[in-house]
Amino acid sequence: MPHKLMRIERAGAQQTATRRPIMLAIAGDSAAGKTILTKGIVQALGPERITSFCVDDYHRYDREERKNLPFTALHPDCNYVEVLEQHLQLLSAGRPILKPVYDHNTGQLVRPELVEPRDFVIAEGLLPLHTKLARACFDISVYLNPPEQIRRQWKINRDTAKRGYAETQVLAELARREAESEEFIRPQRSHADIVVRFAPAPGRDDPPGTPLSAELLLRSTIRHPNLNKVLGEGPHGAIHLRLGRDEDSRPVDSLHIHGYGPREESQVVENAIWSQLGVGVGDPPQTLGVLDSGERSEPLAITQLLLLYHLLDSMS
Amino acid sequence: MPHKLMRIERAGAQQTATRRPIMLAIAGDSAAGKTILTKGIVQALGPERITSFCVDDYHRYDREERKNLPFTALHPDCNYVEVLEQHLQLLSAGRPILKPVYDHNTGQLVRPELVEPRDFVIAEGLLPLHTKLARACFDISVYLNPPEQIRRQWKINRDTAKRGYAETQVLAELARREAESEEFIRPQRSHADIVVRFAPAPGRDDPPGTPLSAELLLRSTIRHPNLNKVLGEGPHGAIHLRLGRDEDSRPVDSLHIHGYGPREESQVVENAIWSQLGVGVGDPPQTLGVLDSGERSEPLAITQLLLLYHLLDSMS
Numbered sequence: 080m081p082h083k084l085m086r087i088e089r090a091g092a093q094q095t096a097t098r099r100p101i102m103l104a105i106a107g108d109s110a111a112g113k114t115i116l117t118k119g120i121v122q123a124l125g126p127e128r129i130t131s132f133c134v135d136d137y138h139r140y141d142r143e144e145r146k147n148l149p150f151t152a153l154h155p156d157c158n159y160v161e162v163l164e165q166h167l168q169l170l171s172a173g174r175p176i177l178k179p180v181y182d183h184n185t186g187q188l189v190r191p192e193l194v195e196p197r198d199f200v201i202a203e204g205l206l207p208l209h210t211k212l213a214r215a216c217f218d219i220s221v222y223l224n225p226p227e228q229i230r231r232q233w234k235i236n237r238d239t240a241k242r243g244y245a246e247t248q249v250l251a252e253l254a255r256r257e258a259e260s261e262e263f264i265r266p267q268r269s270h271a272d273i274v275v276r277f278a279p280a281p282g283r284d285d286p287p288g289t290p291l292s293a294e295l296l297l298r299s300t301i302r303h304p305n306l307n308k309v310l311g312e313g314p315h316g317a318i319h320l321r322l323g324r325d326e327d328s329r330p331v332d333s334l335h336i337h338g339y340g341p342r343e344e345s346q347v348v349e350n351a352i353w354s355q356l357g358v359g360v361g362d363p364p365q366t367l368g369v370l371d372s373g374e375r376s377e378p379l380a381i382t383q384l385l386l387l388y389h390l391l392d393s394m395s
Numbered sequence: 396m397p398h399k400l401m402r403i404e405r406a407g408a409q410q411t412a413t414r415r416p417i418m419l420a421i422a423g424d425s426a427a428g429k430t431i432l433t434k435g436i437v438q439a440l441g442p443e444r445i446t447s448f449c450v451d452d453y454h455r456y457d458r459e460e461r462k463n464l465p466f467t468a469l470h471p472d473c474n475y476v477e478v479l480e481q482h483l484q485l486l487s488a489g490r491p492i493l494k495p496v497y498d499h500n501t502g503q504l505v506r507p508e509l510v511e512p513r514d515f516v517i518a519e520g521l522l523p524l525h526t527k528l529a530r531a532c533f534d535i536s537v538y539l540n541p542p543e544q545i546r547r548q549w550k551i552n553r554d555t556a557k558r559g560y561a562e563t564q565v566l567a568e569l570a571r572r573e574a575e576s577e578e579f580i581r582p583q584r585s586h587a588d589i590v591v592r593f594a595p596a597p598g599r600d601d602p603p604g605t606p607l608s609a610e611l612l613l614r615s616t617i618r619h620p621n622l623n624k625v626l627g628e629g630p631h632g633a634i635h636l637r638l639g640r641d642e643d644s645r646p647v648d649s650l651h652i653h654g655y656g657p658r659e660e661s662q663v664v665e666n667a668i669w670s671q672l673g674v675g676v677g678d679p680p681q682t683l684g685v686l687d688s689g690e691r692s693e694p695l696a697i698t699q700l701l702l703l704y705h706l707l708d709s710m711s
Contacts, residue, residue, distance in 0.1 A: 083487070083531075084415075086531040087484055087528070087531045141506075159493055159509065162493045169481065171399070176478070188507070189506060190495075190505060191495050191504075212403070212407055215399075215402040215403045215406035215407075
């Protein structure tokens with residue numbers, strides 16, 4: 080029916096042309112740190128320039144219905160994957176979507192809400208990088224990959240403090256989800272432009288309260304700022320860049336930022352990243368790196384700044 | 396960013412090719428008879444071949460929120476018009492949508508539901524023909540245009556019997572809506588392929604219980620079955636075709652089906668419509684024309700059959 084399609088295209092073309100936003104995916108398992116990473120970026124750019132949403136809102140079943148199902152919320156069959164793909168395409172074309180809403184407190188699917196794209200859109204959650212079409216909608220993609228032991232502790236802390244579960248319930252849920260984490264969540268790691276691992280610095284005995292270190296795998300699927308000049312020479316401090324090979328044996332850089340490092344050393348790297356955006360961008364935002372506790376983490380700050388760099392760099 | 400767009404197109408092209416459904420719009424004011432007209436068509440084709448939904452589900456505000464607004468549910472600003480356009484385009488391309496749901500009993504916006512297109516999709520409601528892009532998505536469009544006096548009585552009957560309102564409340568609501576009916580609902584009449592008017596036959600004194608007559612304006616925007624052969628000659632019975640001029644003075648046919656007419660006369664016309672679908676389509680469905688009361692209306696049956704004709708004819 081070419082006639083009908085042409086009618087739709089003609090009618091659609093009369094809508095106002097919209098600018099395409101820059102799309103960032105932040106994927107990772109439950110309690111991997113997606114919210115805190117997202118929050119700092121949204122605060123730095125401000126709600127008039129960036130919007131973020133959670134792809135877990137695309138749950139097909141509510142908590143009650145899931146009790147009778149042979150899979151958990153991590154399974155693609157438990158999510159409207161095709162509708163998510165559709166909405167990512169629409170947002171990426173600058174169109175608004177009517178996004179479903181999953182209420183984590185009640186476990187119910189409730190009234191949907193309008194999401195209108197800004198200059199930047201962050202889609203964070205369990206499965207943003209699961210399908211090829213979803214991946215194609217993103218300009219930048221991140222996978223959060225903390226050691227399982229740390230993620231488990233984060234999940235226990237959060238779900239007991241904020242979601243009203245007992246520790247035994249959280250442990251049972253983690254066990255129930257393990258096979259699907261392995262089958263559906265972790266494979267997304269290989270599709271990300273940047274893999275972020277927050278973990279204690281190995282072989283050190285830092286005092287309690289020392290922020291976790293970060294290791295950032297910087298794949299060549301996007302063009303990263305050149306940090307070799309500022310980090311490649313001289314004695315290694317708390318931040319260094321290491322040339323290595325990725326799982327598929329391709330060359331890859333990894334950026335190590337140790338949590339014990341001084342603020343001054345981070346600032347050198349932050350300025351080096353920021354200055355590569357070109358003249359006239361001002362100083363790097365100073366509000367990054369804030370943890371849930373209110374304390375500051377240099378590894379988190381640099382990770383967020385690197386993502387900010389990519390968002391702003393993709394606009395040009 | 397042509398690179399990104401190409402990525403999305405390539406990734407999208409790998410999805411299974413889907414057949415485009417035939418789309419029918421049934422527009423009209425509150426209680427104009429949209430549901431009853433839709434119901435008979437859906438029953439005749441069966442839920443595996445046709446799906447229908449109400450575009451009033453795209454309300455932007457719930458009943459409570461609307462109390463503080465300067466317009467009623469009829470106003471385009473009270474509806475997610477752009478999301479409706481988007482969803483009509485998706486359905487018309489054979490893709491599923493996650494449709495919002497407005498609960499008429501509670502007046503609340505609740506959990507959305509997946510609508511997957513079948514061979515045929517009916518979108519009925521207040522504003523399906525309001526915008527150019529929405530109109531472009533339909534293969535066939537109908538506007539229900541009963542005399543206001545009759546629609547008011549229908550609305551009073553329904554809203555007091557099924558929605559728990561008092562008659563005075565319904566009358567107040569009708570008064571409150573009148574300006575927006577005039578500004579937004581009635582102009583859709585001029586965009587429909589078929590305008591249907593159920594009303595008493597003028598100048599007659601039929602016994603109580605006689606079904607209303609129907610007048611169907613058949614615009615040349617789609618190709619109607621040729622009824623001139625069976626209706627154009629000889630003395631006029633209870634069904635006749637009248638050549639006239641539309642509001643814009645273009646030539647138009649109107650088909651009059653009087654409620655007092657015998658079943659035998661309707662059958663001649665039904666067979667004439669049906670036979671023009673070509674060989675091998677069998678007899679016309681016998682389940683059409685059933686009113687809310689369970690009684691049969693020949694004018695309703697022929698109206699539904701004509702729409703069935705257009706749905707099936709559009710497939711070929």
